[in-house]
Amino acid sequence: MAYDVSQRIKNAYATFSKGQKKIANVILSDYDKAAYMTAAKLGIHVGVSESTVVRFANELGFEGYSEFQKAVQDLVRTKLTPNQRIEITKQRLGTGDILEKVMESDISKIRYTLERINRESFYRSVDSILSAKKIYVMGARSTESLARVLYYNLSLIFDNVKFVQPNSTAEVFEQMFSIGKDDVMIAFSFPRYSSKMVSAVKYAKQNGAKVVVFTDSETSPLAEYATELLIAQSDMASFMDSFVAPISIINAIIVEITGKREKEIIERFDKLERVWDEYEVYTKR
CATH class of the missing domain: 1.10.10.10 (Winged helix-like DNA-binding domain superfamily/Winged helix DNA-binding domain)
Incomplete structure (x- = not known):
């Protein structure tokens, strides 16, 4: 409103x-x-x-x-x-x-956020991620950090995840050029809304992709292009917004996906652990 x-x-x-x-x-x-x-x-x-x-x-x-x-x-x-x-x-x-x-x-x-989030939309969003041929993740300006958190975790468990770099508008469309009806785009936008994000989700919708939007309100300019709307409260915390609620939804998405694909994900992490150990990715302490 x-x-x-x-x-x-x-x-x-x-x-x-x-x-x-x-x-x-x-x-x-x-x-x-x-x-x-x-x-x-x-x-x-x-x-x-x-x-x-x-x-x-x-x-x-x-x-x-x-x-x-x-x-x-x-x-x-x-x-x-x-x-x-x-x-x-x-x-x-x-x-x-x-x-x-x-x-x-x-x-x-x-x-x-917990009291008001549409749970059906949440679970449909998870299903869209699991069934997608390709998963596009994008945020711009302050919400780029949210997009990167989701992208990092999804890329650990799936090979079909693409982070859309929020560069020039032309470059955004070039990265999304092949998006289609079998794909899903996950977009983040909170006030002050990025016009680049509006253009990106509109493009994804026009090309038949499912669009999962993280935002703060049904009146967000991205809402009309969303297949699923995940609304999270994000009031001001000084010049920055507080993103604890959308981060919590991201956590829930990863947990739900892990539960649905537990066997495959465990096998994948077993392989990753061997790679991390061999190349000493993490310290021993």
């Missing part, structure tokens, strides 16, 4: 009461500040009651203030520059034990 919350407000503006227009004006002009206020604090800031704030969210079609607030926070994350993110994070976390606050926040992201 990040992409339509501001438009919803603009569309309904003429029907708002005087108090609701005050809320709308603050959201549209200072959404970065309002996004992390409780309904009570936003009411005080605007000069209306808490109940007026809640009714405002309901009139926009949200089930409650928390859902509305999440949509505004998503809007913030898609628009803010790194310096603005740093300032917002400082306001949110304040002072004190930053380590505890950040780690507690990360724990809540995993819990939130």
Whole structure:
């Protein structure tokens, strides 16, 4: 809903009461500040009651203030520059034990993701990986790190995995030139969304491949091209996003694949261990 919350407000503006227009004006002009206020604090800031704030969210079609607030926070994350993110994070976390606050926040992201992830989509994603002729994995900018984690682990157990280097758009398409209906593309994109990733998943979809998308919302620009959507919460942690939830999903995918192909994977690792020992890949300590 990040992409339509501001438009919803603009569309309904003429029907708002005087108090609701005050809320709308603050959201549209200072959404970065309002996004992390409780309904009570936003009411005080605007000069209306808490109940007026809640009714405002309901009139926009949200089930409650928390859902509305999440949509505004998503809007913030898609628009803010790194310096603005740093300032917002400082306001949110304040002072004190930053380590505890950040780690507690990360724990809540995993819990939130677990409660809301589509399990059928998760298991279908695993099946798509297992049945694919070729597995393409891609992330760009900050999400390249997520893609590399998945690629590294998949490449240990399969020979048909390709990491799509997020270079120029032309080079991306050259690497994906042969993608087709028997293949799967696994793509990672979180705010601020990479236009290169949108183009890549669109290309994969147009060529008949299954597309598994890791992202933060159904309104992500990649969602319309996804065969399977794996949604993970990834709120800001200073200028960077926290990716603990998508990493946890990656872990679950690898564990599920291992369980389904245990015998073959054990045999493969036996061979790998012999190679690692022979060439002293790892230290003895």
